[in-house]
Amino acid sequence: MAAEPDSAEPDSTGSVAAREPLLLEAVLSVGTDLELRTTLQHLVDAAARLTDARYGALGVIDPDRTGGPRLTELFTTGMDADTRAAIGQLPCGDAGLLGVLLRDPRPLRIDDLATDPRSCGIPAGHPPMHSFIGVPVLVRDEVFGDLYLTEKRRGPFTPEDERLVRILAAQAGIAIGNALLFEAARQRERWIEGAAAVTTALLSGTVDDDPLMVVAEQARRLAHASAGVILQPTEEGGMEIVTASTHEDPAALIGTTIAPGSPVLEQLLGGEPVFVDDSATDPRMTTPVRAAFGPSLLLPLQSGGRLIGTLALPRTRGARGYTQEERQLAGQFASQAALALVLADTRQRRERLAVFEDRDRIARDLHDLVVQRLFATGMMLESTRRRARAAEVGSAIGLAVDELESTVQEVRTAIFALQQPPADAPTSLRGRVLKEAAGAAAVLGVTPSTQFIGAVEHRVPEPVAEQLLTTLRRALAATSRRPHVAHIRVTVDADTALPDGRDAVRLTVHDDGDEDGGVGGDEGGGESGGADGTTVTSQWPL
Structure with missing residues (x-):
């Protein structure tokens, strides 16, 4: 390592006074931008021009790395894209002269790298380099990185070169410090805005x-x-x-x-x-x-x-x-995001509770007002039918009673549907049958009426329920292929029996469309068609 002179000496490039304009220009170019990466690149370019070096590099140090500092980024000048590609991965600074500067951040000047025993690890494809200057760059009395200059065009680097580079590095440290403050403020602002955007999106429900x-x-x-x-x-x-x-x-x-x-x-x-x-x-x-x-x-x-x-x-x-700053900002973002997730979940629960309460009220009103009035009307008609003398009048009243009973059953089905969670997939057989019917309505253009007879939920086991739902899908699909369908009725009867006396559940799907093909059933059943439409029946033992 060359000894540092007490005063500047003239060399082949001129005296200190003659190079002061170049130094001033270099200092000004480094401080013209607050963007950190642009500032670092300006520093490398200015140092190479100031010393007439063919190649220059600035290695940024990660001081927080476990196991000691190492280079995390390298800004270079004098190398084109092909040269950098031939070198491959940039050095990390663990070995060679780069490692020496990391472990001992003091200025280092060498006349010939090839003869220095500390120089090692030059990768294949690296351009030949002999003369070398390395100077640490301090920001607020801490080493930010190291500035490297190699291959002076006219002879080795001189003590004056080293002095000028040290002055430039000192002034650059101030510019880099300002750029770091600006970068930290901009980064903090970006994280705060991002956290606010997440909170707004989650809590607004948009x-x-x-x-x-x-x-x-x-x-x-x-x-x-x-x-x-x-x-x-x-x-x-x-x-x-x-x-x-x-x-x-x-x-x-x-x-x-x-x-x-x-x-x-x-x-x-x-x-x-x-x-x-x-x-x-x-x-x-x-x-x-x-x-x-x-x-x-x-x-x-x-x-x-x-x-x-x-x-x-x-x-x-x-x-x-x-960096330590990024870790801190990301941690604050995670804390705010977690709070937003908890608040958003609470808001969703409250909204769902409000929906449940509203649906509960509607179901109660339907049960207390509509069903009871329909039931009372049916009782009055039944009583009138018994007292009626004309057979035609009795028959007409009987049909009215049957229609009222069917209407009561459909209203009860609607009440049951209202009591299901609106966002959850139904798990009961009733809920799944209603879901299939609702899904078919979008295709058919007709909403099937649905009726349940008996303790459907308790009597029908899961394997039978799966078979019933499969048959229902096939029957509704067949209905969609028939023309002129205006009414569809789906009935699930859990109070029926097979011819051999075994308890059974029966599925009946009736529509008023024209007859078209057939859909078979299980354990007895099938499809019948005629002037009144098509009826599909299937039944399974319980």
Whole structure:
């Protein structure tokens, strides 16, 4: 290492005074932009012009990395795209002269790299380099990175070159500090806006997406991650990816499980954040998809002591690691998102409760007012029919009584449908039959009337219910192919019996369309057609 002179000496490029305009121009060019990456590139370009160096580079250090600092980014000048592609992966700074500067951040000037024993690890395809200057760049008395200059065009680097580069690096440290403050403010603003957008979307109820997907998608964009995934605890004691937002196929991630006993699982279930430098090599990571990712954040989605899950934000292998600022901002986002998820879930529950209460009221009104009045009217007509002397009058009244009974049954079916959860798939046989009928209405253009006789819920076992629903779908599909259908009636009778005396359930589907083909039944039954329409009957033993 060349000794540092007490004062500047002239060299082949001119005196210090002659190069002061170049230095001033370099300092001004570095401080012209508040965008961090642009500022760093200006610094490399200005240092190369100032010293007449063919190549220049600025390595940014990650001071938070476990195991010591290393280079996370390298800004270069003098190399075209083909040269950089021939070199391949940029150095991390663990070995060679780059490693020396990382471990001992003091200016370093070498006349010939080829003869220095500390120089090693030059990759194939790297252009030949001999003269070298390395100077640390300090920001607020902390090493931000190292500035490297090589291959001076006219002879080796001089003490004056080193002095000028040190002055430029000192002035650049101020510009970089300002750019860092601006970047931190802009980054914080972006995360705050993202968290506010998630909260607004979840609480306003204006999005149709899964709330977890809204959180994962927004977090992935804010963190510049390759994926945003949410894991939730499993019954077996592990954690499973239930939501994934990624540029690739999310199906490759959804369903991935962290098995019980994983070193990282105890922290995740305990609501602790986990920071990973490289998912592919970290022994704590055990999932099969870890090989595709590098730096990762695993953040608890926790509010009021309730653990909703874990938000994971992995970046691709070789990508820049997360800074301390990014970790803090992502953690704050996760906390606010968890609170929004809890509040959104509470809002949805209240809305559903309001729907239940309203439907309950309607069902009560139907039962208390409509059904009772219809029943009373039917009783009056039945009494009148018994007193009527003319057979025609009695027959007409009998038909009216039958229609009233059918209407009462349909109103009761409507009451039952109102009592079902509006957003849940029905689990009872009644509910499933009503769902099939409602679904067929969209195709048929006619809403089938539905009647249940007997204790359908308690008497019909699940295997028989599945057969009944399959036959119902086939019968409704056949009805859709018949012309001139204006009325459809579906009857499920659990109070019938087979010819051999066994208890049975019978399905009858009748429509008033023209006859067209046949749909067979089970355990006796079939289809009949005529002037009054088509009737399909099927029955099964109980």
